[in-house]
Amino acid sequence: xxxxxxxxxxxxxxxxxxxxxxxxxxxxxxxxxxxxxxxxxxxxxxxxxxxxxxxxxxxxxxxxxxxxxxxxxxxxxxxxxxxxxxxxxxxxxxxxxxxxxxxxxxxxxxxxxxxxxxxxxxxxxxxxxxxxxxxxxxxxxxxxxxxxxxxxxxxxxxxxxxxxxxxxxxxxxxxxxxxxxxxxxxxxxxxxxxxxxxxxxxxxxxxxxxxxxxxxxxxxxxxxxxxxxxxxxxxxxxxxxxxxxxxxxxxxxxxxxxxxxxxxxxxxxxxxxxxxxxxxxxxxxxxxxxxxxxxxxxxxxxxxxxxxxxxxxxxxxxxxxxxxxxxxxxxxxxxxxxxxxxxxxxxxxxxxxxxxxxxxxxxxxxxxxxxxxxxxxxxxxxxxxxxxxxxxxxxxxxxxxxxxxx
Numbered sequence: 001x002x003x004x005x006x007x008x009x010x011x012x013x014x015x016x017x018x019x020x021x022x023x024x025x026x027x028x029x030x031x032x033x034x035x036x037x038x039x040x041x042x043x044x045x046x047x048x049x050x051x052x053x054x055x056x057x058x059x060x061x062x063x064x065x066x067x068x069x070x071x072x073x074x075x076x077x078x079x080x081x082x083x084x085x086x087x088x089x090x091x092x093x094x095x096x097x098x099x100x101x102x103x104x105x106x107x108x109x110x111x112x113x114x115x116x117x118x119x120x121x122x123x124x125x126x127x128x129x130x131x132x133x134x135x136x137x138x139x140x141x142x143x144x145x146x147x148x149x150x151x152x153x154x155x156x157x158x159x160x161x162x163x164x165x166x167x168x169x170x171x172x173x174x175x176x177x178x179x180x181x182x183x184x185x186x187x188x189x190x191x192x193x194x195x196x197x198x199x200x201x202x203x204x205x206x207x208x209x210x211x212x213x214x215x216x217x218x219x220x221x222x223x224x225x226x227x228x229x230x231x232x233x234x235x236x237x238x239x240x241x242x243x244x245x246x247x248x249x250x251x252x253x254x255x256x257x258x259x260x261x262x263x264x265x266x267x268x269x270x271x272x273x274x275x276x277x278x279x280x281x282x283x284x285x286x287x288x289x290x291x292x293x294x295x296x297x298x299x300x301x302x303x304x305x306x307x308x309x310x311x312x313x314x315x316x317x318x319x320x321x322x323x324x325x326x327x328x329x330x331x332x333x334x335x336x337x338x339x340x341x342x343x344x345x346x347x348x349x350x351x352x353x354x355x356x357x358x359x360x361x362x363x364x365x366x367x368x369x370x371x372x373x374x375x376x377x378x379x380x381x382x383x384x385x386x387x388x389x390x391x392x393x394x395x396x397x398x399x400x401x402x403x404x405x406x
Contacts, residue, residue: 018147019213019227020234022297023062023206025150027235028157028242029294030110030264032200033287036243037267039193040250041259045171048178050194051247052240057393058201059235060386062210064364064379066227069211070219071374072367076211077308080363083373092363093309095356096208100302103205104332107295112336114291117265118284127336130295131329138299139325142316143216146297153293158238160286161245164271167279170252178251192400199397201239202390204356205298207364212304224377249283299328354398361391 039047065076072079076096081089108127115130116122137145214227253274254261261267264287272280303324307314314321365387368379379387 017230017233018151019066019217019219020062020210020231021154021238022147022150022213023210023231024234024239024242025154025293026206026209026297027058027201027239027294028154028290029107029200030114030287030291032197032243033246033290034261034264034267035193035196035200036246037250037254037264038261039197040247040252041254041261041267042193043190043251044255045174045178045248045251046182047190047193048175048244048247048251049181050197051243052179054194054198054201055236055240055243057198057386057390058239059231060383061202061207061361061364061390062235063228063231064361064368064383064387065207065210066214066231067224067377068364068367069214070221070224070227071377073220074211075215075304075308076208076360076363077305078311079211079367081311083367090309092208092356092359093305095359096204096305097302099204099356100208100298100305101328101331104295104298104328105335105338107291107298108332108335109338111288111291111295114264114284114288117268118288124336127333130336131333134296134299135325135329137296139322140316143213143300146300147213147216150293150297153289154234154238154242157286157289157293158242158245160282160289161242161249163282164275164279164286165245165249165252167275167282168249168252170248175248195393195397195400198390198393199354201243202357202361202394203354204360205301207357207360208305209297209301212301212308221377295332299325302328354394354400357394358391358398361387361394365391 036051039051068079069075072082074082077089077093080092108130111130112124112126113122115126137149214223217223219227249271250267253259254267254270257270257274259270261270268280268284268287271283303314303321306324307321314324316322365379365384367373368377368387369384371378
């Protein structure tokens with residue numbers, strides 16, 4: 001474990017870029033990619049402000065998660081246990097675990113499907129290969145290996161989507177008009193699209209994970225400025241570029257052609273005749289990286305939660321840690337053998353995720369406005385405004401998805 005607080009300021013800032021990159025990797029997943037692309041294809045440039053707002057709210061929530069963890073000196077489960085008792089802590093841990101492991105089942109199915117689409121070799125055996133790879137990287141490599149891989153993969157996927165955007169040649173004058181909110185035709189459909197975009201970047205998995213990744217660097221309350229820099233560069237920077245590039249590609253390519261897409265395969269096929277083989281190749285590589293970077297870090301997230309629930313720290317040297325990773329891999333494996341598109345499973349995953357998300361955001365808001373907990377580091381007006389908006393969005397999403405499940 002490294003403590004970088006004694007290093008020169010410039011080196012500290014450079015070395016601080018790490019924990020939130022895992023968060024960006026998970027947030028930049030297939031659901032977010034599809035929601036953002038559909039928004040661009042449906043509304044053209046006029047919805048750009050919504051994309052940027054969702055990125056900003058994701059940044060606010062992730063920084064609140066990091067801030068809560070550093071002030072409390074523990075992960076989310078441990079902090080809740082100390083503040084409100086074992087009952088609520090166990091519920092938080094169970095909710096996070098169910099969402100993480102169910103997400104892995106669905107994400108492995110998506111990764112196998114996209115790999116088959118790109119390579120032309122459609123086989124569930126891809127799942128066995130990927131699960132073996134994930135177990136080796138996560139169980140025996142630990143946090144440092146995952147952080148390094150996520151930095152590389154996230155950088156690659158952002159580069160791919162920026163190259164696709166460069167080939168698409170958006171109308172930059174129209175892009176500027178999309179920065180101005182227009183509520184004149186803002187109805188129910190627009191609200192649903194807005195919440196879908198935001199829902200992909202604010203959910204249980206990444207909120208819980210952020211409370212653990214900051215401790216992997218040995219950070220303390222003194223390192224809040226480093227956590228802020230890390231979260232800003234990875235969420236506002238890398239994740240923001242990723243969302244903006246995909247959205248503008250949809251707005252400049254799909255919208256003028258009147259093309260409506262329901263999945264990422266359709267978008268890839270739509271891009272090919274309009275932009276050519278190079279753009280198609282970059283886009284396909286980008287969506288593969290998006291799924292790969294999303295599923296891999298979630299395996300270690302489960303180990304964090306279980307370890308915190310047991311009030312002990314796990315690492316690659318512990319058999320218990322490797323056992324938890326193995327359980328996660330075995331739970332995910334059947335996903336590669338699911339026939340067709342696991343729509344019902346995806347619905348259940350989203351419902352569970354969105355039901356838990358308001359609880360996590362609410363916990364952060366409560367603690368960071370509690371003087372006995374936060375002391376001189378209480379939330380600013382900006383963080384409270386962003387947190388309140390994120391809480392409203394996640395409550396809306398939770399109610400909407402639960403209603404669909406009933």
